[in-house]
Amino acid sequence: MRISRIILPVLSLLMLSAIPSFGQDGYSNPILPGFHPDPSICAVGEDFYLVNSTFQYYPGVPVYHSRDLVSWEQIGSCLVRTSQSDLSGALSWGGIYAPTIRYHDGTFYMIVTNCSHGGNFIVTAKDPAGPWSEPVYVNTPGIDPSLYFEGDRCYYTGSANDAIVFCEIDVRTGELLSELKPIWKGTGGRYPEGPHIYFKDGWYYLLIAEGGTEFGHKITVARSRSIDGPYEGNPANPILTHFCQAGQTSPIQGLGHGDFVQGPDGSWWMVCLGFRTQGGNHHLMGRETFLAPVQWKEGEWPVVNEGKILSEHMTCPTLPSKGEVKGTARHLSFVTGDRLGIDWLYLRNPDLGRYTYSPYGLSLMPSIWTLSETTESPTFAGYRQSDIFFTSSATVSLEEGAAAGDESGISLYMDAPSHYDFFVTRKDDGSYSVGVRYRLGELTHEEFFPVEGGSAKLEIEASDYSYAFYYTPLKAEKVNGMLVSKEGDRVKAGSINTCYISSETASGFTGVIIGLYAVSPKDSGKPAHVMEFTYTPKGK
Numbered sequence: 001m002r003i004s005r006i007i008l009p010v011l012s013l014l015m016l017s018a019i020p021s022f023g024q025d026g027y028s029n030p031i032l033p034g035f036h037p038d039p040s041i042c043a044v045g046e047d048f049y050l051v052n053s054t055f056q057y058y059p060g061v062p063v064y065h066s067r068d069l070v071s072w073e074q075i076g077s078c079l080v081r082t083s084q085s086d087l088s089g090a091l092s093w094g095g096i097y098a099p100t101i102r103y104h105d106g107t108f109y110m111i112v113t114n115c116s117h118g119g120n121f122i123v124t125a126k127d128p129a130g131p132w133s134e135p136v137y138v139n140t141p142g143i144d145p146s147l148y149f150e151g152d153r154c155y156y157t158g159s160a161n162d163a164i165v166f167c168e169i170d171v172r173t174g175e176l177l178s179e180l181k182p183i184w185k186g187t188g189g190r191y192p193e194g195p196h197i198y199f200k201d202g203w204y205y206l207l208i209a210e211g212g213t214e215f216g217h218k219i220t221v222a223r224s225r226s227i228d229g230p231y232e233g234n235p236a237n238p239i240l241t242h243f244c245q246a247g248q249t250s251p252i253q254g255l256g257h258g259d260f261v262q263g264p265d266g267s268w269w270m271v272c273l274g275f276r277t278q279g280g281n282h283h284l285m286g287r288e289t290f291l292a293p294v295q296w297k298e299g300e301w302p303v304v305n306e307g308k309i310l311s312e313h314m315t316c317p318t319l320p321s322k323g324e325v326k327g328t329a330r331h332l333s334f335v336t337g338d339r340l341g342i343d344w345l346y347l348r349n350p351d352l353g354r355y356t357y358s359p360y361g362l363s364l365m366p367s368i369w370t371l372s373e374t375t376e377s378p379t380f381a382g383y384r385q386s387d388i389f390f391t392s393s394a395t396v397s398l399e400e401g402a403a404a405g406d407e408s409g410i411s412l413y414m415d416a417p418s419h420y421d422f423f424v425t426r427k428d429d430g431s432y433s434v435g436v437r438y439r440l441g442e443l444t445h446e447e448f449f450p451v452e453g454g455s456a457k458l459e460i461e462a463s464d465y466s467y468a469f470y471y472t473p474l475k476a477e478k479v480n481g482m483l484v485s486k487e488g489d490r491v492k493a494g495s496i497n498t499c500y501i502s503s504e505t506a507s508g509f510t511g512v513i514i515g516l517y518a519v520s521p522k523d524s525g526k527p528a529h530v531m532e533f534t535y536t537p538k539g540k
Contacts, residue, residue, distance in 0.1 A: 026313060026314045026315040026316055026317070026318070027070045027291070027314050027318050028312060028313060028314070029252070029290045029291060029310060029311065029312050029313075029314060030274070030276070030288035030289055030290045030291075031069070031070055031072060031271075031289055031290065031291045032050075032052070032064065032072060032288060032289035033285070033288050033384075033386035033387065034285050034286065034288060034384030034385055034386030034511060035285060035286035035287070035288075035384045035385075035510055035511035035512075035513065036052045036062075036273075036286070036287070036288050036289040036384075037052055037053045037213075037257070037273045037286060037287035037288075037289075037509065037510075038052055038053040038097070038098040038099065038144075038194070038257050038273055038287070039051070039052055039257070039258075039259060039271040039272065039273060039289040040098075040099055040100045040101050040146075040196075040259045040271075041101065041259050041261045041271050042101050042102050042103050042108075042261065043103075043261050043262060043263070043264075044103050045264070046067055046264045047065060047066075047067055048065070048066045048067065048069055048261065049063060049064065049065055049101055049103075049108070049128045050063070050064040050065075050066070050072065050101070050271060050289070051063055051064070051078065051099045051100075051101045051110060052064075052099070052289065053096055053097055053098055053099060053112075053509070054079075054095065054096045054345070055090065055092055055093070055094065055095040055096055055097070055508075055509055055510050056087055056090035056091055056092060056094060056095040056347060056348055056510070057087075057095070057345040057346065057347065057348075057510070057513075058079075058080075058085075058087060058345065058346045058347070058348060058349055058350055058377075059077035059078075059079060059080045059342070059345075059346075060077060060078060060079030060080075060084070060085045060087075060095075060096045060112075061077055061078035061079050061096060061099045061110060061112060062074050062076075062077050062342075062343075063075055063076045063077060063078060063101075063128050063129065063130070065128070065129075067319075068318060068319045068320065068321050069261075069263070069269055069291055069318060069319055070291065070318055070319075070321075071321070074342055074343050075128065075129040076128070076129040076130040076342065077130070077342065078099070078110045078112075078123055078125075078130070078132045079096065079112075079123070079132070080130065080131075080132075082349045083134060083135075084123060084132070084134060084135055085114055085117075085135075085349075086114070086116070086117040086118065086349070087114075087116065087117075087348040087349050088116070088117070088348060088349065088375060088376075089116060089348075089374065089375045090115075090116040090348055091374060091415060091416060091508065092414070092415040092507075092508030092509055092510040093115075093507070093508050093509050094115050094116040095114065095115060095116050095348075096112055096113070096114055096115075097112065097113040097114075097115050097143050097144065098112065098113060098143060098144040098145075098193075098194060098257070099111065099112040100112070100145060100146040100147060100196065100259075101128075102146075102147050102148075102149065104149040104154075105149075106126065107124050107125070107126060108124060108125045108126070108127075108128050109122055109123075109124055109147055109171065110122070110123050110124075110125075110132065111138070111145045111146065111147050111156075112145065113142075113143045113144065113145060115143065118135070118137060119137065119138075119139075119140075119141075120137065120138045120140050120142075120143075120145045120158065121135035121136060121137045121138060121174070122135065122136045122138065122147075122171065122174065123135055123136075124136075136171075136172070136173065136174045137174050138156065138169060138174040138176075139174065139176065140156065140158055140160070140165070140167070140176070140180060141158075141160040141161070141165075141180075142158045142159050142160025142161070142165065143158065143159055143160075143193065144158055144159040144193045144194045144195065145157070145158040146158065146195055146196045146197070147171065148196075148197040148198075148199075148227075149171075150199070150227070153168060154168065154169055154170070154171040155167070155168050155169070155197065155227060156168070156169045156176075156180075157183075157195040157196070157197055157206075158195065159191075159192060159193035159194070159195065159208075160180075161182070162185065162190075162191070162192060163182035163183075163184070163185045163192060164182065164183055164184045164185070164186070164192055164193075164195045164206065164208055165180050165181065165182050165183070166180070166181060166182075166183045166227075166228055166229070167179060167180040167181065181228070183206070183228060183229040183230075183231055184206055184208070184222050184229065184231040184233075186208055186210045186220055186233075187210060187220050187233055187237050187238070188210075189210025189211040189212075189216070189218060189220070189238075190210065190211060190212050190216075191209075191210065191211070191212050191213075192208050192209075192210050193208065193209050193210075193257070194207075194208055194209040194256070194257040194258070195207065195208045196208075196259055196260070197227065198260055199227075200296070201298050201299045202225065202299070203223045203224070203225065203299070204223060204224050204225070204226070204227045204231075205221055205222070205223045205302070206221065206222045206223065206224070206231050207219065207220075207221050207258060207259070207260060208220055208221070208222075209256040209257040209258070210238070210256075211241070211243065211256065213254060213256060213257065213273070213287065213509070214254055215242075215243055215253050215254055215281075216241075216243045217241065217243065217254045217255060217256030217257070217273075217274075218238035218240065218241035218243060218255070218256055219238055219239055219240040219241065219255070219256055219257075219258045219270075219272060219304070220233065220234065220237040220238045220239065221233075221234045221237065221239055221301065221302060222234065223301075234301045236301060236303075236307075239301070239302060239303065239304050240255055240256075240258065240270070240272065240292065240304040240305075240310075241255060241256070242254070242255050242274070242309055242310070244309075246308070246309050247309040250309055250310075250311070251276050251277055251278075251312065252274050252275070252276055252277075252290070252309075252310055252311070252312065253274065253275055253276075253277055253281075253283070254273070254274050254275045254283075254287065255272055255273070255274040255290065255310065256272060256273060256274070257272060257273045258270045258271060258272035258273075259271055259272075260294065260302070263319050264319075265319065267293070267319070268293075268294035268295070268296045268302065269291060269292065269293060269294055270291070270292045270293075270294050270304055271289055271290070271291055271292075272289075272290050272292065273287040273288065273289060273290070274287065274288060274290045274310070275287050275288060275503070276288065276312075276388065278388045278464040278465070278498065279464045279465040279497070279498045279499050279502070280465075280499065281504070282498065282499045282502035282503070282504050282505070283502060283503050283504070283511075284385065284388075284414070284498055284501065284502050284503070284511060284512045285384070285385050285386060285387075285388070285511040285512060286384075286503070286509075286510050286511020286512070287509075287511070290310055291314075292304050292305045292310055292314075293305055293306075293314075293316045340355060340362070340381050343383070343384075344381050344382065344383060345381070345382050345383075345384070345513055346377065346380065346381055346382075347377050347378060347380050348375075348376070348377040349377055350377045350381075351367075351377065353365070354366075354367065354379045355379075355381055356527075358529070361395075361529055361530050361531035361532065362381075362516065362529070362530040362533070363527040363528070363529050363530075364379050364381075364408060364516065364517070364518035364527060364528045364529075364530065365379060365518070365525075365527045366379050366406060366407075366408065366518035366519050366520035366523075366524070366526075366527070366528060367379045367518075367519065367520070367523075368519070368520060368521055368523050369519070370519050370521075371411055371413060371416065371419050371421065371439075371515075371517060371519075372416050372417065372419075372439060373416060374416045378517060378519065379517055379518045379519070380411070380413070380515045380516070380517040381515060381516055381517075382411075382413060382513035382514055382515030382516065383513065383514050383515075383535060384511065384512075384513060384514075385412070385462075385511060385512040385513065385514055386537075387462075387537040387538070388462070388463070388464050389462060389463055389464070389537065389538040389539065390462050390535060390536060390537045390538055391459060391460065391461050391462070391534070391535075391536050391538060392410065392459070392460045392462075392514055392533075392534060392535045392536070393457060393458060393459040393460070393532070393533070393534045394409065394410050394457075394458050394516060394530050394532065394533045394534075395455070395456075395457045395458075395474070395530065395531040395532040395533075396408050396409050396410075396423070396424050396455065396456060396457075396458055396528060396529070396530055396531075397424070397454055397455035397474075397528065397529045397531065398424055398425075398426060398432070398454035398455070398526070398528050399454075399526035399527050399528060399529065400526070401524065401526045402426045402454060402520075402524055402526045402528075403426065403520060403521075403522040403524035403526070404426055404427060404428045404430070404522070405425070405426070405428075405519075405520070405521040405522055406425065406426050406518075406519070406520045406521075406522075406524055406526065406528070407423040407424065407425035407426075407435065407518070407519050408423055408424060408516075408517065408518040408519070408528030408530075409421060409422050409423025409424055409435075409458055409516075409517065410422050410423070410458055410460060410514060410515065410516060410517075411513075411514075411515045411517050412460070412467060412501065412512050412514060413512065413513045413514075413515045414501040414502075414503075414506045414508065414510065414511070414512050414513075415506055415507075415508045415510065417439065417440075417441050417442075417506065418439060418440065418441065418500070418501045418505070418506035418508075419439050419501065420436070420437070420438055420439070420467060420469075420496060420501065421435075421436070421437040421439070421517075422434075422435075422436050422437075422458050422460065422469045422471075422493070423435050423436075423437075423458070423517075424451070424454055424455065424456050424458075424528075425448075426454060427448075431450060432450070432451050432452070432453055432454045433448040433449055433450050433451060434448070434449045434451055434456050434458070434471045434473075434493060435447065435448045435449075436469050436493045436494050438496055438500070440500050440501075441506075447493065447494055449471065449491065449493055451471075451473040451488075452473060452475050453473070453474065453475050455473075455474040455475075456471045456472060456473050456474055457471065457472040457474060457487065457532075458470075458471050459471070459472075459490075460514075462498070463498075464498070465497060465498055465499075466495050466496065466497055466498060467495060467496055467498060468492065468494075468495040469492070469493040469494050469495065470490055470491065470492050470493065471490070471491055471493055472487050472488060472489070472490045472491070473487070473488035473489075473491075474487055474488070475488065514535065516530050516533060
C-alpha cells in the first residue's frame with residue numbers, strides 16, 4: 001500500500017494573509033496584495049467592483065467586491081471560457097491586458113485586450129459575479145481600452161502609437177461610429193496608456209499613466225470642455241508618482257495606471273498599481289493594487305493624497321467599515337466542492353479534469369508538459385505570493401505505479417524561463433528522491449536527496465533576500481498492528497536568492513505564483529496527491 005493511502009489528508013486550507021485594516025485612523029496598502037495589476041473600479045450605489053489584468057493566467061480578470069474600498073472579496077471572474085479568451089502561447093507579457101469595468105443602465109461592461117489572440121473586446125453581465133457574455137470585438141489598434149457612457153452614447157479610449165486615441169462606438173456590436181483619432185500624448189513620458197475619461201463640473205478629465213510600468217511610472221491628467229478635445233495637461237502633473245525625491249526611499253515603487261471612483265458620501269478615491277521592493281530594489285509579487293484618497297474641489301484639478309506619497313500605513317479616514325474583519329487572518333478556499341477555489345490560477349487554458357478532489361486531498365493528474373512549457377497548459381494550480389516574509393508547505397505523495405521521471409511538488413513560478421521547483425520524484429532505478437530545481441533563463445541547476453518512499457512534506461521559508469527549502473520524509477510504520485504515517489528528520493535542501501526570479505531579472509508583467517504541479521514525461525496516468533497545503537505570512 002502506497003503511503004498516500006495511509007496519511008490522513010487535510011481536506012481544507014486555512015491561509016493566513018495580511019488583510020487591510022481600516023477605520024478613522026486609516027488603512028493598510030496594498031488593498032489587494034500580490035499579483036493584482038492594472039486595477040479598474042466602478043461604483044453602483046454603495047457597492048464597488050474592481051478588476052485586474054491576468055495575462056497568461058486563467059480564469060481571466062478577477063472581479064472583486066467591496067462596500068468600503070478596503071476590505072475586498074473575489075466574487076468571480078469575467079473570462080472563464082476559452083471562447084472568451086484564447087491563451088495558447090501566452091507568456092507573462094501576453095494574454096489579458098488592462099481591463100476597464102463600467103456600469104451603465106443596468107449592465108456591467110468589461111473591456112480588455114487579449115494581446116495574444118484577438119485584440120480589444122467587450123463582455124457584459126447583469127451580475128458582476130457572472131456569467132459574462134461572449135466577446136464583442138472592437139476593431140481598434142493598441143491596448144488599454146476604456147469606455148465612457150454619456151446618455152445613450154458610448155465613447156472608446158485606448159493607447160496606440162504613443163498617444164491616447166478616441167472614438168464613439170456602438171457598444172452592442174463594437175462598430176466604430178466615428179473616426180479614431182489621437183486626443184492627447186501626455187506630458188512626454190514614455191508609453192502614455194491606461195486612459196479613463198470622467199465628467200465633473202463642466203469639464204472632461206482624462207486620466208492616464210506614463211513612464212512605463214517600472215520605477216518611472218506616474219499618473220497624469222488633462223481636461224477639456226469637449227469630450228474629444230483638445231485636452232490641456234495639469235500644470236501640476238504628475239499627480240502621483242514615487243519616481244521623485246520624496247518617494248525614492250519608499251518601499252512602494254512603480255505607482256501608476258489609476259482609476260478614480262466616487263464614494264456614496266461624495267468622497268473621491270483612486271485605485272492604482274504599484275509594487276513593494278525587497279532584496280535590493282527587486283520586486284517579486286508583481287504589481288499590486290493600492291488605494292489613495294483624492295481631494296477634488298469644484299472646478300479644480302484632482303489632488304491625490306494631498307500631494308504626498310503613498311505609504312503602507314495610510315493615516316486618512318476611510319469610508320465606514322462594511323466588511324467583517326477578524327484579526328489579521330482570512331480564510332481562502334483550497335478546494336470548494338470538486339474543484340479549487342476561485343482565487344486559484346492556472347496557466348493558459350487548463351484541462352480542469354486534471355484537478356480533482358479525493359479522500360487523499362487534491363489529486364493532480366500529471367501532464368507531459370513541464371513548467372518551462374511556453375504554449376500548452378501544464379498541470380499547475382497556484383496562489384499569488386502576497387507577502388515578502390512567509391512560509392508555505394505541501395504534503396505531496398506520488399501514486400503507486402508512478403513512472404520514472406514523474407514528479408510533483410511546489411513551484412515558485414514567475415514565468416516559463418524563471419521558476420524554483422521543489423518536488424518528489426521517482427528515479428530511473430525505481431527509487432524516490434526529493435529534488436530542488438532552479439530554472440534561471442538558460443541556466444538550470446538541480447539537486448536530489450534520496451528518500452525511502454514517494455511522500456514528503458515540502459516547506460518553503462521566504463524572506464526579502466532568499467527562499468529556503470526544507471523537506472521531511474514520510475514513511476509507513478506499524479504501531480500496535482496498524483499502519484500509520486511517521487515523519488523523519490527535517491532536512492534543508494537548499495536556498496537561493498530571490499532576485500533571480502524578480503521582475504527586474506526575469507522580466508514579464510506578472511508576479512510569483514506558488515503553484516502545486518505534477519509532471520509525467522512518460523504519461524504514466526498515475527495522479528499525485530497533495531494532502532495538505534499551507535501559506536502563512538511571517539513578520540520581518
